[in-house]
Amino acid sequence: MSIIIAIIVIGIIALLFGALLGYASIRFKVEGDPLAQQIDDLLPQTQCGQCGYPGCKPYAEAVANGEAINKCAPGGEETIKKMAELLGVEVQPLDENHAADNTPKVAFIIEEDCIGCTKCIQACPVDAIIGTTKQMxxxxxxxxxxxxxxxxxxxxxxxxxxxxxxxKQSWQWDLNSIPVTQVD
Amino acid sequence: MESIINRIDKNQFWKFHGGIHPPEQKFITENKPIRTLPLPKELILPLQQHIGQAGDLLVSVGDTVLKGQPLTSSAHPMAVPIHAPTSGKITAIKDSTIAHPSALKEPCLFIEPDGNDTWVKRNICNDYTKQSDSDLLQKISDAGISGMGGAGFPTYVKANTSAKIEFLIINAAECEPYITADDLLMKEHSPTIVDGINILHQIIKPENVLIGIEDNKPAAIKALQNATKNLDHIRVCIIPTKYPSGGEKQLIQILTGKEIPSGAIPSSQGIVMQNTATCFAIADAVINDIPLIRRVTTVTGLGLNKPQNVWALLGTPVNFLLEQCELHPHDKQRIIMGGPMMGFTLPSGNVPVVKITNCVLAPSAKEISDESTEVECIRCGQCADVCPAQLLPQELQWSAKAKDHQQLETLNLFDCIECGACAYVCPSHIPLVHYYRIGKAEIREHKQQEIKADKAKIRFEARKLRLERDKKAREEKQRKAAEARKAKMNSGTVEANNEMSAVAAALARVKAKKAQTSDTTSQDSTTEAAAKPKNPQIAAAIARAKAKKLANQVTDNSDITAEVDKTVEAKVENETPTENTADDKKSKVAAAIAKAKAKKLAKEQADEKTDVQNEITEETAVNDVSEADSKKAKIAATIAKAKAKKLAKEQVDEKTDDQNEIKEETTVNDVSEADSKKAKIAATIAKAKAKKLAKEQVDEKTDDQNEIIEETSVNDVSEADSKKAKIAATIAKAKAKKLAKEQEAEKSDNSQPDVEDTKAAEKKKRIAEAVAKAKAKKQQRLELN
Structure with missing residues (x-):
């Protein structure tokens, strides 16, 4: 008898928790992949596509699904380090195929040569080029x-x-150029 | 609150954590009066001398400016103007090295003083107490006053606080070794400083005004006490000498016992702090209408013969100051701007004095050790003992070296005031402050990048959305338009029916056109084909001519071609019997070849070249009716035709003049063997040639074409003997004409710039270049693919 009572009680508890979990999974459903989102936040958002994906978010999603973490050239080592930390994997050197000059650059249009074809405007992932047909x-x-x-x-x-x-704002102190100032 | 004032009145102050007692070295300059310097030869004024934004230029190169005339202006709240320190001429506005450890170049104004020191019109204000707060603030702002203690924060921004202020603290501590600029200013100009304090008091309306001054300046203390004798709200607080008691947060803690939380500004605690030199500048600006154009700078160090405090006009090159104070430089002479603790080594002596330059230090070789090798940290903990901000310098140092930005922020790196106390006491000579500076810069840059990344992300997403939306909108529009059309047509009205029938008609037309074009093409080929097989012999000849062409190519069109011609002709003669008895098969093959050729021709001459075809067919027709013994001639003619074709092709490149010549000769040779008929045929060939030539010169006028044709036809009727020569002549003429045309075109290209604007020519050139570039790129891409 006591065994039956125990089974019934445990069964009721199991049902209760099952219902609770079921409710929670619907009520607190998280839209999207939180891991991909976290990875996306670490990426430099240059949208350059050097990783082979059309933008940072697709790459973040791919990394969340097991893609190598060392394909982001603009992010460099630092991004790899952060991603490794987040995903709990080992830090890898930047993929050679994706290694690139990491110095921050911006595009510059030689305006007298521009023929106003708008091709670059269509290519820019962040709408950072202005101009119109046949205009510089x-x-x-x-x-x-x-x-x-x-x-x-x-x-x-x-x-x-x-x-x-x-x-002046972006300048970095160079340790070697400034000797320590000390007073005797 | 009352207790604070009570304690101050009892001269009981609080203490801040840490601090050091470096050798003061103030004796070098503290007993000498402030010296007024002669005008330097040139003044260099950086457009931005304070934290915030540079103003917009009001003057240009060559302008004559008067002393005190504003040179920049800006509506930006964080921008203050700069003024001409003396009258003179603006000689240049260009990038020049600024007083910053980076030695970066920033836009500077160069003024050549005229020596007259002529003032602009000034409005001297006798009673500032009657002025409104906003007027006073405006005056302070217009005078370009920014904090003169070190940071250079625009003063009017600080003074224009809406918070309720308990304490206005005047920072007269001047705790850094060597510097005596504020000391001397207080000794000599205490009343003016007190005027400045009163103006600030009027604007800020604090409950109390405290002047914090270290006890190592007795003369200045006396002067200040004298000046504030009758002012009860101002208290002169004499604090013990300790570095860095002049730090904003440190002085607040000493005087009021309050600690400013990390990241907060003093006004959040009801405190505003101003420097004594700033107070002097405010008084000068409000009362005498003198903008900030000069400041007291301590020029000191044992490397100078005459170290002294000087009134330095803003923009005075440091070299000039050192010259005036008689620098005797040693091998590794360093010039430090600011004090020995917080200053930086100047990249060159040609940088100007700016609003925040309180000291120029030229130490002797022994005075400040130039290099001390950094050794490992021994974890002695002295740095933590002396840190006035209660940080953990050694921990910070580890993290800074490891570039662990997160840890640096957890350790509150940004609370570091870079006073240098930790580096001063470090037995391992670790340049701690520099590590912190690097760390700070890196974190700041990192944050900037993050902000930029966020912005880029937002823009990228927005763009993606926009593109999708546009696509959908386009599709929707097209769908709707199609639906509307359909609905309209199916509506059954007369109009709709008309439209429907119109559409049907158009469709029918299109179909018909299509059918027609395919018909004509097939017709063309069939007519060609029909004409050719009529005479299998001719077709065979054509085939042979082709073979000959090949042979010609092999023998490279040399004189031998004539011989080859002969041999081929002989061969042809030999073969004639076989030809006559030839079966249909052979002729069919030949016909097929001819057909293919015709087709090819038709294709090549896609648009308007049917004329040539006609010509050829005509020729063939002529050949058809000719006699059997004229076969030779016909063969020659076909050979010539083939040659003409080849010629035309080669002429596309326009390089083969010589070859053409050779060919002509060959033709001539051919012709010479034949009788008058042959000559006629040759003439027609020439005609065809000429026509082709004309065709190639597409953009040339049809007049020339006509001329050529006319000439050729004239040649037709002329006598057989003279024909040869004439044909040659016409060909030559046509060629010459073509050449002339080309030259003309070139000439016109060249002469255009004379007539038209050179700009247009340049543009054309650029366009041509662009096109060439584009072409090259395309080719490159093709190659890559």
Whole structure:
């Protein structure tokens, strides 16, 4: 008798929790893949496609599904480190196929050569190029991610990638150039 | 609250954590008056001398400016103007090295003083107490005053606080070794400083004004006490000397016992702090209408013969100051701007004095050790003992070296005031502050990147959405339009019926057209084909001619061709019997070849070249009716035709003039063997040739074509003997004409710039270049693929 009571009680409890879990899974359903979202937050968002995916988010989704973490050239080692930490995998060196010059650059349109074909405007993933048909185009430097995607479509090769100029704000202290100031 | 004032009145102050007592070295300059310097030869004014934004230029190169004239202006709240420190001429506006450890170049104004020191019109204000707060603030802002203690924060922004202020603290501590600029200013100009304090008091309306001054400046203390004798709300607080008691947060803690939380500003605790030099500048600006154009700078160090405090005009090159104070440089002479603790080594002596330059230090070789090798941290913990911000310098150092930004932030790196106390006490000579500076810069940059990444992400997503939306909208539009059309047609009205029938008619037309074009093409080929097999012999000849052409190519069109011609002709003669008895098969094959040829021709001359075809067919017809013994001639003619074709092809490249010549000769040779009939045929060939030539010169006028044809026809009726020569002549003429045309075209290209604007020519050139580039690129891509 006591065994039956125990079975019934346990059964009722199991049903209760089952219902609770079932309710929770519907009520608190998370839209999208939280892991992909987290990875996406780590990526530099240049949308350059150097990883082989059309943008940072697709790559983040791919990484969440087991793609190698070392394909983001603009992010470099730091991003790999962060992703490794997040995913609990080992840090890998940047994939050679995706290794690229990591210095921050922005696109620059040589305006006198621009023929106004709008091809670069269509290529820009972040709408950082303004201009219209048969009018000169120009790059909004502050919005440019330096992804390189506008360079190839230009029929007259008037786009070049230029390194971002150092300003007082972005300048980095160089330890070697400044000796310690000490008073005797 | 009352207790704070009570404690201050009893001269009981609080203490901040840590701090050091470096050698003060103030004796070098503290007993000498502030010296007024002669005008330097050139003043260099960086457009931005404070934290915030640079203003927009109001002057241009070549302008003459008067002393005190504003040079920039801006509506930006964080921007203050700069003024001409003396009258003179603006010689240049260009990038120049600024007083910053990076030695970066920023836009600077160069002024050549005229020596007259002529002032702009000033409005001297006798009673500032009657002025409104906003007027006073405007004056302070217009005078370009920014914090002169070190950070250079625009003063009017700080003064324009809406919070209720308990304490206005005047920072007169001047705790850094060597510097005596504020000390001297207080000694000599205490009343003016107090005026400035009163103006601030009027604007900010604090409950109390405290002047914090270290006890190592007795003369300045006396002067201040004298100046504030009758002012009860101002208290001169004499605090013990300790570095860095002049730090904002440290001084607040000493005087009020309050600690400013990490990341907060003092006004959140009801406190505003201003520097004494700033107070002096405010008084000067409000009362005398003198904008911030000069400041007291301590030029000191044992490397100078005459170290002294000087009134330095803003923009005075540091070299000039050192020259005036008689620098005797040693091998590794360093010039430090700011004090020995917080200053930085100047990249060159040609940087100007700016609003925040309180000290220029030229130490002797022994005074400040140039290099001390960093060794491992021994974890002695002295740095943590002296840190006024109560941080853990050694922990910070590990994290900074490991670039562990997260840990650095957890350790509150941004609370570090970079006072240098930790590096001062470090027995391992670790340049701790530099590690922190690097760490701070990296974190700041990182944050910037993150902000940028977020922005890029938003823009990318927005773009994707937009593209999708556009696509959908387009599809929707097309669908709707199609539906509307359908509905309209099916509506059954007369109009709809008309439209429907119109559409049907159009469709029918299109179909008909299609059928027609295919018909004509097939007809063309059939007529060609029909004409050719009529005479299998001719067809065979054509085939042979082709073979000959090949042979010609092999022998490279040299003189031998004539011989080859002969031999081929002989061969043809030999073969004639066989030809006559030839079966249908052979002729069929030949016909097929001819057909293919005709087709090819038709294709090549797709648009308007049917004329040539006609010509050829005509020729063939002529050949058809000719006699049997004229076979030779016919063969020659066909050979010539083939040659003409080849010629035409080669002429496309326009390089083969010589070859053409050779060919002509060959033709001539051919012709010379034949009788008058032959000559006629040759003439027609020439005609065809000429026509082809004309065709190639598509853009040329039809007049020339006509001329050529006319000439050829004239040649037709002329005598047989002279024909040869004439044909040659016409060909030559046509060629010459073509050449002339080309040259003309070139000339016109060249001469255009004379007539038209050179700009247009340039543009054309650029376009041509662009096109060439595009072509090259395309080819490259093709190759790649």
């Amino acid at each position: 185009h120009t790059v909004i430097i502050d919005e440019c991610t330096g992804c390189d995607l506008c360079v190839a479509p230009c029929p007259v090769d008037c786009i070049e990638m230029r390194p971002i100029e150092t300003t």
